[in-house]
Amino acid sequence: MVKDSISKIAFKTIQQGKSIAGLAHKEISSRIMNFISPDKDLNKFNLDKNLLYDIQISMNELREEDWKDSQIGHYPQKLLFDEPWLRYLTQYPKIWLDMPLTWQRRKKRDFNDLPKSIDKDNYPNYYLRNFHHQTDGYLSDYSASIYDLQVEILFNGTADSMRRRIIKPLKAGLDKFNERKRNAIKILDVATGSGRTLKQLRGGFSEEKIIGLDLSDSYLKEASRYISDLNGDLIELIKGNAESLPFEDNTLQAVTCVYLFHELPRTIREKVLKEFHRVLEPNGVLVLADSIQINDSPEFISIMDNFHKTFHEPFYRDYIQQDIDTKIKEVGFINVQSNSFFMTKVWSATKI
Numbered sequence: 504m505v506k507d508s509i510s511k512i513a514f515k516t517i518q519q520g521k522s523i524a525g526l527a528h529k530e531i532s533s534r535i536m537n538f539i540s541p542d543k544d545l546n547k548f549n550l551d552k553n554l555l556y557d558i559q560i561s562m563n564e565l566r567e568e569d570w571k572d573s574q575i576g577h578y579p580q581k582l583l584f585d586e587p588w589l590r591y592l593t594q595y596p597k598i599w600l601d602m603p604l605t606w607q608r609r610k611k612r613d614f615n616d617l618p619k620s621i622d623k624d625n626y627p628n629y630y631l632r633n634f635h636h637q638t639d640g641y642l643s644d645y646s647a648s649i650y651d652l653q654v655e656i657l658f659n660g661t662a663d664s665m666r667r668r669i670i671k672p673l674k675a676g677l678d679k680f681n682e683r684k685r686n687a688i689k690i691l692d693v694a695t696g697s698g699r700t701l702k703q704l705r706g707g708f709s710e711e712k713i714i715g716l717d718l719s720d721s722y723l724k725e726a727s728r729y730i731s732d733l734n735g736d737l738i739e740l741i742k743g744n745a746e747s748l749p750f751e752d753n754t755l756q757a758v759t760c761v762y763l764f765h766e767l768p769r770t771i772r773e774k775v776l777k778e779f780h781r782v783l784e785p786n787g788v789l790v791l792a793d794s795i796q797i798n799d800s801p802e803f804i805s806i807m808d809n810f811h812k813t814f815h816e817p818f819y820r821d822y823i824q825q826d827i828d829t830k831i832k833e834v835g836f837i838n839v840q841s842n843s844f845f846m847t848k849v850w851s852a853t854k855i
């Protein structure tokens with residue numbers, strides 16, 4: 504009991520420290536940017552006292568939820584303390600070195616500054632861009648090597664806590680397959696990126712077969728390094744497009760997808776949802792996580808508005824307004840539920 508209380512205080516203290524570091528980094532870097540590379544159409548975001556208060560409350564609720572789920576046993580407590588500090592330490596200077604390039608692209612409204620070596624025919628058009636002004640888009644080892652920390656800073660150190668919100672609905676959904684051996688259950692994480700979600704999933708599902716799929720070779724290589732020391736069966740990594748998954752119909756028991764939908768045009772979002780439905784077997788569970796949306800998080804509208812103005816996120820505005828619940832039902836899922844946690848909304852649904 505005492506040990507738990509101390510662990511909880513330690514967890515919250517580390518999380519608060521990360522939040523302060525994230526906020527401080529953003530404040531300092533945006534001041535420097537306004538000085539060096541002012542842009543009168545941008546940089547007007549004002550984090551007023553009320554908004555800061557709402558952010559604190561919401562982050563605290565997220566931490567409570569995260570702690571509670573670990574206490575219930577959805578994942579081990581040690582996952583809450585699993586911070587790659589050494590990795591952050593090596594990534595942080597790179598982030599500062601990269602910033603002037605990002606500011607330049609942003610000022611020039613240059614969203615197509617991609618490595619010359621890539622074969623553009625291998626990727627859909629919507630993908631061939633510098634999302635969030637990211638150097639090389641998703642298409643270089645360099646981009647993959649700093650992505651994690653960039654996301655961590657963007658979310659004030661809460662990214663993994665938010666990713667972990669997929670575990671509870673996933674467990675509830677997979678209850679339907681309780682009579683099967685756990686290693687016969689297949690969980691596919693689509694748009695897996697550099698492996699952070701896979702690590703959280705392995706924490707919650709130690710025996711199930713986990714597969715990560717992404718379009719970027721570089722991000723998959725980074726994921727492979729990041730998850731290489733995990734216990735449990737080797738996680739399989741596959742290069743592929745969410746629009747045409749390399750799986751037979753009705754073959755998977757679970758599909759997860761974290762932070763992809765806001766980077767897809769509406770028609771592709773719908774196509775990808777159909778694909779999730781196709782590969783899941785009846786009773787299979789879909790758990791999606793992405794940005795909060797306007798309707799359920801009105802207190803954060805200014806943040807959402809700023810996000811799509813400040814970062815290059817051409818499909819975000821449409822995403823935050825789309826009724827995804829209805830779309831999920833339209834492609835054939837039932838039991839559609841959704842819940843928001845700080846900056847992330849999580850949907851779960853069952854295939855009939």
Ligand SMILES: C[S@@+](CC[C@H](N)C(=O)[O-])C[C@H]1O[C@@H](n2cnc3c(N)ncnc32)[C@H](O)[C@@H]1O
Pocket residue numbers: 630641654666693694695696697699700716717718719722743744745746760761762763766
């Ligand atoms: C914002 S990142 C999210 C990564 C990861 N899920 C996470 O939690 O950090 C979006 C990822 O989606 C991948 N992606 C984008 N479009 C895709 C598509 N059509 N098929 C597969 N992956 C895609 C990108 O390569 C990138 O790794």
